[in-house]
Amino acid sequence: MITLKSDREIKGMRESGKVIAGIHLALKDMIKPGVTAMEIENFANDYILAHGATPSEKGFEGYKYATCVDVNDEVAHGTPRKGLVLKNGDIVKVDMTVNKDGYESDSCWSFAVGEVSQSTKDLMDVTKKALYLGIAQSQVGKRLGDIGFAIQDFTENKHGYGDVRDLIGHGIQPTMHEKPDVFHYGEKGKGLRLKAGMTITIEPMINEGTWEIMDHEVPDKNDPWIYYVSADGSWSAQYEHTLAITEDGPKILTSQDAEDDAKMLAWAKKYIEDNNY
Ligand code: MF3
Ligand code: CO
Ligand code: CO
DSSP: OOOOOOHHHHHHHHHHHHHHHHHHHHHHHHOOTTOBHHHHHHHHHHHHHHTTOEETTTTGGGOOOSEEEEETTEEEOOOOOTTOBOOTTOEEEEEEEEEETTEEEEEEEEEEOSSOOHHHHHHHHHHHHHHHHHHHTOOTTOBHHHHHHHHHIIIIIITOOEEOOSSOEEEOSSSSSEEEEEOSSOOTTOSOBOOTTOEEEEOOEEESSOSOEEEEEOSSTTOOOEEEEETTOOOEEEOBEEEEEETTEEEETTOSOHHHHHHHHHHHHHHHHHTTO
């Protein structure tokens, strides 16, 4: 069942989203060569608690941490391992879900560690644009397939990357994962019609090589979670926002910077028109 949220609920989710946005903004300055995944985890966990919120991932199906921290070819669900020390040139993705006063929000951001290669910069740039193309398509009356199609055409056909199929966005609120499934690939004009009050995530994972991924065992044998890596070892980027579909267009509930959002959405709208998405 897909529930439509009231303005009041959307406001509550935005307050929750501000907590994650604050963490991601702080991580932009904090992430440097030598920083460990555990330091990122501890910072995020403390920040969430200090802001009167709780980390929804902790305890979710036995997951033990507030964050997922994935580096380079790791695609998703990486645990913040102690031995994971960031090196110059790495790309690190930090994903978390937060609950504040009963309201959920979910966001992932990619960070360059020190000086990264041009190909890593390009991968990050295209993946972030893919997210905003998906957001720009999130209009009342459009369909889920319009979101997926734009992301897939842009990343695969226009840029030759691999658009991960096996992990998807989702409805959100009152729990972390709700209906509908939000695919990052698809066909124009197909799928569920978008309605005002839907709250969803869009979270493309884009690989430099193949879209296929494989399981990687978590080094801690007591941990039931596995994480995913790209099947060919190529590097992967991810950006995720939580958004509300409204009569006035998409509202980014995990927004970090309204000006940057406006710039990205203006670019996306033009791209959608020019390419007839
Ligand atoms: N935040 C993730 C998502 O985007 C959920 C991760 S589940 C966890 O859906 F348990 F691994 F944290
Ligand atoms: Co997430
Ligand atoms: Co999500």
